[in-house]
Amino acid sequence: MAALIRAAGGHPFQRVREEPGALLAGALALLVHVVAVVALTFGFSIQTQRNEPVSAELWAALPPPPAAIAKPAPKPAPDPIPPDPAPRPVPRPPPEPKEVPVKAPPKADIELKAREAARAKQAEEERRKLEEARKREAEKSKAQAQAQADAKAQAQADAKAQKDALVKQAEADRMRREQEELGRKAAEAAASAQAKLLASHIDKIRGKVRRFIVEPPGVSPNATAEFDVVLIPGGDVLSVKLRKSSGNALYDEAVERAIRRAEPLPIPPEPQLFPQFRTLLLQFRPQE
Amino acid sequence: MNVTQDMSVWGLVMQASLFVQLVMLGLLLASLLSWWYIFRKAFVLRQAKADTEAFEKDFWSGGDLNSLYQAAAASKHRVGSLERIFEAGFREFSKVKRPPGSDLSAAIDGTRRAMSATYQREMDMLEQNLAFLASVGSVAPYIGLLGTVWGIMHAFMGLSTVAQATLALVAPGIAEALIATAMGLFAAIPAVLAYNRYSHDIDRLAVRFESFMEEFTNIMQRQG
Numbered sequence: 001m002a003a004l005i006r007a008a009g010g011h012p013f014q015r016v017r018e019e020p021g022a023l024l025a026g027a028l029a030l031l032v033h034v035v036a037v038v039a040l041t042f043g044f045s046i047q048t049q050r051n052e053p054v055s056a057e058l059w060a061a062l063p064p065p066p067a068a069i070a071k072p073a074p075k076p077a078p079d080p081i082p083p084d085p086a087p088r089p090v091p092r093p094p095p096e097p098k099e100v101p102v103k104a105p106p107k108a109d110i111e112l113k114a115r116e117a118a119r120a121k122q123a124e125e126e127r128r129k130l131e132e133a134r135k136r137e138a139e140k141s142k143a144q145a146q147a148q149a150d151a152k153a154q155a156q157a158d159a160k161a162q163k164d165a166l167v168k169q170a171e172a173d174r175m176r177r178e179q180e181e182l183g184r185k186a187a188e189a190a191a192s193a194q195a196k197l198l199a200s201h202i203d204k205i206r207g208k209v210r211r212f213i214v215e216p217p218g219v220s221p222n223a224t225a226e227f228d229v230v231l232i233p234g235g236d237v238l239s240v241k242l243r244k245s246s247g248n249a250l251y252d253e254a255v256e257r258a259i260r261r262a263e264p265l266p267i268p269p270e271p272q273l274f275p276q277f278r279t280l281l282l283q284f285r286p287q288e
Numbered sequence: 289m290n291v292t293q294d295m296s297v298w299g300l301v302m303q304a305s306l307f308v309q310l311v312m313l314g315l316l317l318a319s320l321l322s323w324w325y326i327f328r329k330a331f332v333l334r335q336a337k338a339d340t341e342a343f344e345k346d347f348w349s350g351g352d353l354n355s356l357y358q359a360a361a362a363s364k365h366r367v368g369s370l371e372r373i374f375e376a377g378f379r380e381f382s383k384v385k386r387p388p389g390s391d392l393s394a395a396i397d398g399t400r401r402a403m404s405a406t407y408q409r410e411m412d413m414l415e416q417n418l419a420f421l422a423s424v425g426s427v428a429p430y431i432g433l434l435g436t437v438w439g440i441m442h443a444f445m446g447l448s449t450v451a452q453a454t455l456a457l458v459a460p461g462i463a464e465a466l467i468a469t470a471m472g473l474f475a476a477i478p479a480v481l482a483y484n485r486y487s488h489d490i491d492r493l494a495v496r497f498e499s500f501m502e503e504f505t506n507i508m509q510r511q512g
Contacts, residue, residue, distance in 0.1 A: 025327030025328040029321075032323050212450075214449060
């Protein structure tokens with residue numbers, strides 16, 4: 001009897017239900033996560049970039065060198081003004097000036113110009129003296145007196161010219177020395193900035209390593225361990241070699257382990273600085 | 289501080305301990321799944337609402353109920369939940385009606401039963417996966433918190449081997465641990481919002497279905 005009761009025609013609601021946009025929903029869900037991850041990394045990368053200006057500040061020490069090099073430019077300016085107008089009109093004095101060029105051989109540009117100026121001045125002076133002498137000659141009309149006057153004038157002119165030349169040369173020398181000193185100072189400043197940068201980075205590296213040092217007991221505070229460390233770009237340690245033992249093998253080992261564990265070491269991000277960090281000499285001392 | 293160098297989110301996740309990484313992976317999967325369900329439910333509910341409105345319009349426009357039934361049974365177009373309820377009720381009513389002069393209340397009772405069975409089935413279909421959203425919404429923050437606590441425990445354990453404790457030593461560990469909490473919240477908040485929204489929508493649909501069932505029963509009774 002029970003067999004007669006049947007569900008007629010099958011279940012009417014077993015037909016396939018197509019669900020709208022299941023695939024689209026999956027794609028949208030993925031999209032949401034991609035956007036979230038991108039936003040997160042982007043937000044964080046802004047923060048990490050904010051730290052970089054600290055390293056950029058160090059460059060502020062470098063600009064002076066070009067300025068120092070540029071400074072010498074005004075040097076030639078003061079010289080050319082005085083010598084030019086004078087020398088042309090005085091071709092007269094024949095014998096004396098020959099001695100001057102022989103006496104002061106041209107050492108440098110500046111000297112040459114100084115000499116020219118000196119010669120011009122000297123020539124002018126001479127002409128004046130000569131005129132005076134001629135007046136006197138007209139008065140006295142004596143050959144002896146004339147000769148005497150000539151000699152005197154010449155001596156005076158010589159002395160004056162020599163003095164002038166000396167002063168000019170001294171000044172030029174002083175300027176050149178100043179200039180050299182400036183250049184040297186700039187170079188020193190650049191070098192010291194570089195050294196400071198290097199030192200600060202090495203300090204950072206040592207600071208990071210020091211955090212990983214597990215100090216064994218009984219190390220004397222003055223013991224210093226020196227290590228030669230070879231790095232690869234990115235700050236990973238290629239090799240660590242003990243250069244000078246601290247005298248305590250346990251401490252040496254602890255430091256070596258710490259260097260290994262401190263990977264990657266914080267080297268500067270600029271790739272052009274890396275060559276200076278390829279091999280490092282690191283010193284460690286307990287209780288620093 | 290050189291700590292900032294490894295402070296990208298990806299770097300932190302890669303540095304985390306295995307347990308924390310597993311927690312993060314689980315949360316990521318939960319988040320992906322819950323977003324998938326969120327979008328699927330959004331489409332399904334939008335479709336159900338449109339279907340219901342379309343069928344109500346057809347039904348109350350005064351057309352022939354028999355032709356409506358034929359169209360639904362033949363699946364000429366997409367058949368929505370309300371249409372299925374109507375179809376089940378009408379089928380049952382037309383079957384029971386055959387012996388003439390029998391008492392009507394038995395036929396009406398059968399119709400109601402058939403309709404409420406279909407109603408249950410349709411509600412079940414609409415509520416599918418909502419439980420998953422609810423449990424992601426309530427459990428994901430706790431899972432994230434577990435990962436965070438575990439990560440912080442590790443950070444502090446690592447601290448005990450060091451002579452000088454600095455903030456820089458603990459900070460990366462805590463930061464990477466907190467990512468787990470962030471992921472838990474990221475998974476939970478949309479799930480809770482979606483759950484509340486969708487269960488409200490489904491409730492409204494259910495009210496519509498129920499009132500239609502009452503009204504249809506009345507029509508049957510009048511015709512009978």
